[in-house]
Amino acid sequence: MFENASPELIITIVTIIVAGIGIVLGTAVPANAEGKAVQKALESIARQPDSAGDIRTTLLIAMALLESTAIYVLLVILILIFANPLISRFF
Amino acid sequence: MDGVFPKVVFTVSGIGIRDTVISSWIMVVLIVVIILIFNRFKPGAIEMLFKTINNMLSDVMGIDATPYMPFLGSIMLYIMFANVIGIIPGISSPTKDINTPIALALVVFFSVYYYGIRDKGLWNYLKSLADPIILLPFELIGQFSRSLSLTLRLFGNIISGEMIVAIMFMLVPLFVPIPMVGLGIFTGVLQAYIFTVLTSTYIAASVESNEPIKELDEEKK
Numbered sequence: 001m002f003e004n005a006s007p008e009l010i011i012t013i014v015t016i017i018v019a020g021i022g023i024v025l026g027t028a029v030p031a032n033a034e035g036k037a038v039q040k041a042l043e044s045i046a047r048q049p050d051s052a053g054d055i056r057t058t059l060l061i062a063m064a065l066l067e068s069t070a071i072y073v074l075l076v077i078l079i080l081i082f083a084n085p086l087i088s089r090f091f
Numbered sequence: 092m093d094g095v096f097p098k099v100v101f102t103v104s105g106i107g108i109r110d111t112v113i114s115s116w117i118m119v120v121l122i123v124v125i126i127l128i129f130n131r132f133k134p135g136a137i138e139m140l141f142k143t144i145n146n147m148l149s150d151v152m153g154i155d156a157t158p159y160m161p162f163l164g165s166i167m168l169y170i171m172f173a174n175v176i177g178i179i180p181g182i183s184s185p186t187k188d189i190n191t192p193i194a195l196a197l198v199v200f201f202s203v204y205y206y207g208i209r210d211k212g213l214w215n216y217l218k219s220l221a222d223p224i225i226l227l228p229f230e231l232i233g234q235f236s237r238s239l240s241l242t243l244r245l246f247g248n249i250i251s252g253e254m255i256v257a258i259m260f261m262l263v264p265l266f267v268p269i270p271m272v273g274l275g276i277f278t279g280v281l282q283a284y285i286f287t288v289l290t291s292t293y294i295a296a297s298v299e300s301n302e303p304i305k306e307l308d309e310e311k312k
Contacts (some may be wrong), residue, residue, distance in 0.1 A: 028257030029258055053150070054150075055175075057150065057151055057288070060281075060284070060285065060288070061151075061285070061288055061289065061292070064244065064282075064285040064289070067242065067244070068244040068247075071243060071244055071248060071251070072243060072247070074247055074251055075243055075247050077248075078250070078254075082096075
């Protein structure tokens with residue numbers, strides 16, 4: 001199928017496939033982890049409503065740290081799509 | 092996708108000045124004007140705002156945040172305005188350019204050392220970095236990687252918000268992007284909070300002094 005395709009076209013196609021797979025994995029795993037964190041935090045708030053403020057602050061910080069892994073994946077994929085280093089450097 | 096990434100507007104002796112720089116100048120003027128207006132007509136509001144931030148950060152740090160408030164409060168105000176000002180058409184938010192988060196993270200990186208050395212003295216601070224000597228490389232890697240993660244978190248959140256609005260705008264130009272703009276405002280304020288809280292925890296881990304928290308929440312009661 002790709003016998004006559006130029007290397008740029010192949011790299012573009014591979015990049016698009018990798019971006020699709022990567023954004024799915026890179027958002028599903030942190031979303032799962034954040035769901036677990038929120039679940040535990042809600043359980044402990046329901047059990048001890050006095051310490052809700054502390055739990056909320058810690059939860060926000062932890063969510064930001066978890067969220068940043070998804071953001072790293074997003075940034076790598078943005079670099080792949082909009083500023084692919086392979087296409088401009090080698091061809 | 093035009094308008095998501097920053098453009099060079101004009102060049103000064105070979106150095107390109109991007110539109111985010113111009114909007115950050117506009118933003119600085121705007122912050123000063125707003126603060127002056129409030130200070131003239133309603134001085135209690137500014138005080139209440141900074142007292143709220145101070146209480147919040149004191150809770151997070153575990154020590155009194157008042158000595159660090161000039162730094163932390165201005166970082167919080169700057170990032171909050173910088174994230175939110177992007178909703179005005181024609182002004183692009185300064186944090187959309189990766190150079191602004193890098194600059195902020197570098198300021199945080201050096202200020203952590205500054206506060207640590209000011210509080211403990213140079214030799215004690217260096218000793219506290221290498222408390223068991225085996226942990227020194229991990230400590231240094233941690234110092235650098237948290238600056239990187241501060242940069243990328245702020246930049247990635249803002250650019251992804253802008254990009255979602257741009258994609259929605261390409262599909263349906265009328266009324267549909269408005270919830271996404273609202274989500275962008277929420278994300279911007281939350282990211283300013285997160286950046287400040289993480290900075291304050293880094294500073295608190297760096298100084299480790301045992302001052303008791305002052306009673307700041309009298310007005311809340």
